[in-house]
Amino acid sequence: MKQMILRDIHKIYNASKPNAFHALKAINIEIETGEIVILKGVSGSGKSTLLSLMGGLSKPSSGDMIVEEENIAKLPDILSSRYRHEKIGFIFQSFNLLNGLSVEQNVQAPLMLSHLSHTHIDEKVMRALDIANIAHKKRQRVSDLSGGEKQRCAIARALVMNPPIILADEPTANLDTHNSRLFIEMLDTFKALGKTVVVATHDVLFEEAKAIDRYIHMKDGEIIP
Amino acid sequence: MFPKNLSEYAIVLLLKDKADHLFSFLIFTFIVTLLSAVLFVSDAIQSDLKVATLFQPDIVVENTLAGRAYTLSEEDKEAIESLRGVTAVEGAVDGYYYFAQGRVWFHVIGDSSLRLGAMRVGSGVYTAIKAWHYEDQFNFFTPKGKITLNIEQIESKATNLLCNDVIYMHPANARAVLDLGMEHYSKLYVTVPNPNEVGELTLKIVETLPYVKATSKEEILANYQHLFYYKGGVFMILYLVCMVSFLILLKNQISLVYGEKKKEIAILRSIGYGIKDIIAIKFIQNSTVALSAFLSGVGIAYLYVFFFQAPLLRSIFLGSELEHSVEFTPIMDMNMLFLLFIFSVIPFLACVILPSWKIAIADMSEAVR
Amino acid sequence: MSIFLSTEIVVFLLIEVILLLLMSIAQGNIILILRRWDFESSTALQYHLEKKNYLVNTILYFTVAVKIILFLFFILSLNSLAGVVPGAMCSAGVVGANVYGNLVLFLKLMLIFGLGLWFLINTLDLTAPNFPHLKPKYWLFSFLFILLCSEFALEIIYFSNIPLKVPVFCCSVVFQSPKLPFGYTQEFLVVVYYLLLVSILVLNTLKQKIATLLCNFLFFFVGYYAITYFFGLYIYEMPNHKCPYCMLQKEYYYIGYFIWGFLFLGIFFGMMPYLIERITGANTNALLKYSSFFLVLSATICTFYFVHYYLLTGVLL
Amino acid sequence: MKTLRYVALFFGLLYSVIILHALSFESQTKAKEIQSLASRMKYTELSLSFKESAYKGFVYVP
Numbered sequence: 023m024k025q026m027i028l029r030d031i032h033k034i035y036n037a038s039k040p041n042a043f044h045a046l047k048a049i050n051i052e053i054e055t056g057e058i059v060i061l062k063g064v065s066g067s068g069k070s071t072l073l074s075l076m077g078g079l080s081k082p083s084s085g086d087m088i089v090e091e092e093n094i095a096k097l098p099d100i101l102s103s104r105y106r107h108e109k110i111g112f113i114f115q116s117f118n119l120l121n122g123l124s125v126e127q128n129v130q131a132p133l134m135l136s137h138l139s140h141t142h143i144d145e146k147v148m149r150a151l152d153i154a155n156i157a158h159k160k161r162q163r164v165s166d167l168s169g170g171e172k173q174r175c176a177i178a179r180a181l182v183m184n185p186p187i188i189l190a191d192e193p194t195a196n197l198d199t200h201n202s203r204l205f206i207e208m209l210d211t212f213k214a215l216g217k218t219v220v221v222a223t224h225d226v227l228f229e230e231a232k233a234i235d236r237y238i239h240m241k242d243g244e245i246i247p
Numbered sequence: 248m249f250p251k252n253l254s255e256y257a258i259v260l261l262l263k264d265k266a267d268h269l270f271s272f273l274i275f276t277f278i279v280t281l282l283s284a285v286l287f288v289s290d291a292i293q294s295d296l297k298v299a300t301l302f303q304p305d306i307v308v309e310n311t312l313a314g315r316a317y318t319l320s321e322e323d324k325e326a327i328e329s330l331r332g333v334t335a336v337e338g339a340v341d342g343y344y345y346f347a348q349g350r351v352w353f354h355v356i357g358d359s360s361l362r363l364g365a366m367r368v369g370s371g372v373y374t375a376i377k378a379w380h381y382e383d384q385f386n387f388f389t390p391k392g393k394i395t396l397n398i399e400q401i402e403s404k405a406t407n408l409l410c411n412d413v414i415y416m417h418p419a420n421a422r423a424v425l426d427l428g429m430e431h432y433s434k435l436y437v438t439v440p441n442p443n444e445v446g447e448l449t450l451k452i453v454e455t456l457p458y459v460k461a462t463s464k465e466e467i468l469a470n471y472q473h474l475f476y477y478k479g480g481v482f483m484i485l486y487l488v489c490m491v492s493f494l495i496l497l498k499n500q501i502s503l504v505y506g507e508k509k510k511e512i513a514i515l516r517s518i519g520y521g522i523k524d525i526i527a528i529k530f531i532q533n534s535t536v537a538l539s540a541f542l543s544g545v546g547i548a549y550l551y552v553f554f555f556q557a558p559l560l561r562s563i564f565l566g567s568e569l570e571h572s573v574e575f576t577p578i579m580d581m582n583m584l585f586l587l588f589i590f591s592v593i594p595f596l597a598c599v600i601l602p603s604w605k606i607a608i609a610d611m612s613e614a615v616r
Numbered sequence: 617m618s619i620f621l622s623t624e625i626v627v628f629l630l631i632e633v634i635l636l637l638l639m640s641i642a643q644g645n646i647i648l649i650l651r652r653w654d655f656e657s658s659t660a661l662q663y664h665l666e667k668k669n670y671l672v673n674t675i676l677y678f679t680v681a682v683k684i685i686l687f688l689f690f691i692l693s694l695n696s697l698a699g700v701v702p703g704a705m706c707s708a709g710v711v712g713a714n715v716y717g718n719l720v721l722f723l724k725l726m727l728i729f730g731l732g733l734w735f736l737i738n739t740l741d742l743t744a745p746n747f748p749h750l751k752p753k754y755w756l757f758s759f760l761f762i763l764l765c766s767e768f769a770l771e772i773i774y775f776s777n778i779p780l781k782v783p784v785f786c787c788s789v790v791f792q793s794p795k796l797p798f799g800y801t802q803e804f805l806v807v808v809y810y811l812l813l814v815s816i817l818v819l820n821t822l823k824q825k826i827a828t829l830l831c832n833f834l835f836f837f838v839g840y841y842a843i844t845y846f847f848g849l850y851i852y853e854m855p856n857h858k859c860p861y862c863m864l865q866k867e868y869y870y871i872g873y874f875i876w877g878f879l880f881l882g883i884f885f886g887m888m889p890y891l892i893e894r895i896t897g898a899n900t901n902a903l904l905k906y907s908s909f910f911l912v913l914s915a916t917i918c919t920f921y922f923v924h925y926y927l928l929t930g931v932l933l
Numbered sequence: 934m935k936t937l938r939y940v941a942l943f944f945g946l947l948y949s950v951i952i953l954h955a956l957s958f959e960s961q962t963k964a965k966e967i968q969s970l971a972s973r974m975k976y977t978e979l980s981l982s983f984k985e986s987a988y989k990g991f992v993y994v995p
Contacts, residue, residue, distance in 0.1 A: 079517060080612040081663070096658035098666050099522050100745050107519025118514045122263035132518045134256035143252070179518065258936045298967045299977045307976055339976065360973055405963040406970045409977045436975055471979075522670045530674075539940055546947045553954065576963055577955040582696065589689055590627045593682055597634045600674055601641075608667040 025055040025218040031085035033071055045071045046243045058209055058233050061222040063240035069222035070191050077110045077189045078102045111180030115192035117172045121165040128164055129178045146182055154178035170201035190221040202227050209233040257531040272540050278489055279544025279591055286583050287552040288564050291575035295408050296471050303464045304436035305445050311460045318431035326455050332444045338432030340418045342425040349375045357418030365399040371411035373401045387424045394423055407573045493598050513611035522607045529603035537592045553577040622700055624693030635679050636768055642675040643761045646754045655746055680731045687728055703783025707861040713784045716774035723767050730760045732884055733891055740898050749896040802846050809842035813915055820904040825890035832886035839879050847918040850925040875917050882911030
């Protein structure tokens with residue numbers, strides 16, 4: 023069953039102005055449910071732009087993106103935020119955590135939009151923390167954590183809503199090799215959980231990961247076969 | 248109406264960046280405290296005055312030739328009594344005695360309900376003379392020699408507002424102390440049964456005795472009301488303070504849109520918070536700040552005025568040299584508080600709408616990268 | 617001192633100015649949205665309009681809520697103005713100080729109804745994600761916006777023409793019995809009042825929206841005259857004290873707020889279902905329940921005073 | 934809702950202290966005393982810090 027279909031996607035930054043930049047040209051991708059895909063390519067090849075389109079963070083200039091039979095290319099904010107909230111778990115290069123808050127409060131953030139009772143929320147948060155094995159640092163403020171721990175907190179936050187799709191943008195760029203390997207092992211847990219994962223990276227460590235099903239190479243906004 | 252979890256998280260976020268909101272919270276609380284403290288004090292005094300002026304004579308006649316106080320003679324009294332519409336004229340003896348050792352003036356008032364040789368003293372007077380070891384007697388030094396009167400009773404603290412610096416004694420003693428002749432009066436209290444004629448009679452009295460100043464009851468009450476009519480003036484002046492501080496709040500809120508806050512909002516948007524949710528969070532945060540600022544402002548003002556007797560503010564209202572322990576009766580004028588609420592919380596929230604919206608729709612894809 | 621110096625009026629007008637400013641910002645965006653709104657299109661302009669739509673929504677939610685609070689505050693300040701305006705014992709004198717008074721009050725009431733209608737349509741509009749009723753909603757607001765501006769202008773004229781030196785007539789003069797329109801006698805008025813009330817209740821249960829709209833509109837006037845000229849006497853327990861405002865004061869335990877409040881709420885919920893259905897086609901029969909509830913509540917309070925007085929004294933005023 | 938409850942509790946406490954203080958203040962006795970004084974004195978003036986201006990002009994010329 024197709025998790026996500028991208029048909030003829032174009033992205034042009036500041037389209038009408040003279041410094042128009044054609045970031046993505048005619049992208050066509052189909053991703054199966056539970057597939058783990060790596061977007062390889064040098065920085066500036068449009069990997070991050072494609073990922074932000076997939077995550078509903080920004081909108082394509084043209085083309086369609088079908089996720090679970092719904093075209094998310096042209097959604098108003100209400101629907102695109104709901105899509106991000108329920109369908110997408112994003113892991114950023116710079117972790118993007120709320121520094122002033124504790125790990126638990128950060129991971130709770132997505133659940134606060136729902137009307138669940140406290141016990142439900144705590145239960146879900148604990149489950150996500152356990153999967154990302156950062157539960158022992160639950161009370162600690164995020165700013166006092168190490169790089170690896172911050173990454174695991176970001177992973178927990180991405181998992182807390184149990185979304186079908188996980189997107190990771192250069193997840194290992196700020197990590198040392200030990201934590202990078204840990205992240206790669208995390209891909210196995212994602213596979214076990216049946217998540218569809220798309221990782222944009224140019225880190226060689228990903229070569230030897232077993233869990234990866236497909237590599238997509240990108241260059242100057244195009245997919246090279 | 249607001250989802251429970253979202254408002255809880257809004258408060259968590261509010262407490263996280265306390266620094267920004269603290270600034271607007273303190274300004275807001277200060278304004279509300281200042282405004283309500285002034286209102287409480289002026290209301291408290293007004294309510295005491297309302298009771299004190301129940302038995303105010305209809306017309307008070309004083310002899311003020313060339314702006315200086317002179318006595319009124321028996322003829323003046325008879326002249327006024329002869330006027331139609333006047334039922335009774337009562338002469339009163341009062342004046343000021345300079346207590347040289349204490350270097351302070353006492354207000355001596357004749358009170359026929361006292362027996363000769365006895366006097367009643369205001370608590371302010373008592374503390375002043377106690378400093379010079381006058382326990383139950385007090386000597387008045389007059390040109391004609393020393394007069395000693397024994398203190399029969401000290402007026403209760405409750406009536407301090409009216410008699411803190413006053414000594415009541417039998418009119419005869421008062422005349423001796425103030426060196427007044429038997430048929431001289433310092434004030435004449437004229438009672439006029441028909442209130443409509445009071446205005447006419449004051450004019451008639453002034454015509455018959457040109458050197459005299461006659462003030463009707465209405466004027467006296469109006470003077471008191473005007474003396475403490477701080478509501479109008481206060482609001483006009485302090486509204487400017489409000490406007491200035493709200494502009495500061497506005498700048499403070501707008502500065503939120505840039506820098507660190509923008510990134511945080513972008514992070515929240517990236518994990519699924521819609522524009523509507525961000526606006527809701529901002530609204531909850533600001534209304535909690537505004538409401539708690541208003542409530543604590545009024546609370547602090549109440550404690551300041553009725554618990555600690557408004558230490559600084561009282562001197563603006565009562566202007567005291569002598570230790571002036573007037574106790575303010577606690578009065579909460581609900582209309583004024585409702586007016587104050589509308590007047591401060593609503594402009595504050597109105598000022599916050601635009602910045603909140605601006606921060607909510609800021610483009611997130613760059614900020615999140 | 618001129619009327620503008622009294623604190624209530626100063627504060628009231630300044631808040632009105634703030635609201636008007638906010639609403640004109642919203643109106644500016646509404647005009648833009650009305651002209652270029654096309655939900656299906658995916659141009660950058662459409663996304664920009666959506667973002668502006670949130671601003672308009674926030675502002676209008678805020679202003680509608682504050683407008684209702686301000687209406688209450690307007691009544692309160694009219695009461696307190698009675699002390700300043702010579703000859704006025706209650707807000708009837710203040711309102712009757714010049715011809716604009718009643719006009720302002722009537723316009724304010726109509727606006728509260730209009731904004732209430734807008735508020736209901738807006739909540740309906742927000743439930744569906746693609747803003748189905750956006751265009752009618754904003755056309756309605758644009759119409760209300762013109763009324764709001766005229767209301768503000770009227771208020772300024774009204775307040776500046778309040779005579780502070782010349783004593784004004786208050787309720788005993790303004791509301792004499794011969795003033796009853798169309799030659800109503802009191803008994804006839806009461807009969808019409810109860811008949812109309814019962815018919816509205818019946819229509820509400822039968823969900824006849826258009827009929828209950830008309831009855832409620834009629835009930836608005838009948839209710840006003842019945843309360844002022846008949847039930848009011850039993851609240852004040854005086855045969856000639858016919859005043860709709862005096863019952864708002866402290867000595868009658870602010871009962872006026874409840875009587876008038878429930879009456880207006882009942883009529884509001886009675887008139888809204890038909891209008892909402894015509895504008896948005898949504899079914900809002902639930903509101904009719906509230907209408908009957910509030911009308912019955914207001915009627916019970918009035919009848920309680922009437923019965924209580926009659927049982928006590930056995931005399932009909 | 935934990936923090937909101939603490940804030941609500943704080944204000945509840947603050948205002949109950951205020952209401953208690955307001956009720957405990959025997960304003961009735963104070964009003965009665967002022968009234969008794971006023972009934973004896975009739976013309977009552979505020980003893981506002983001895984009103985310096987009044988003294989300077991207050992000289993009894995025999």
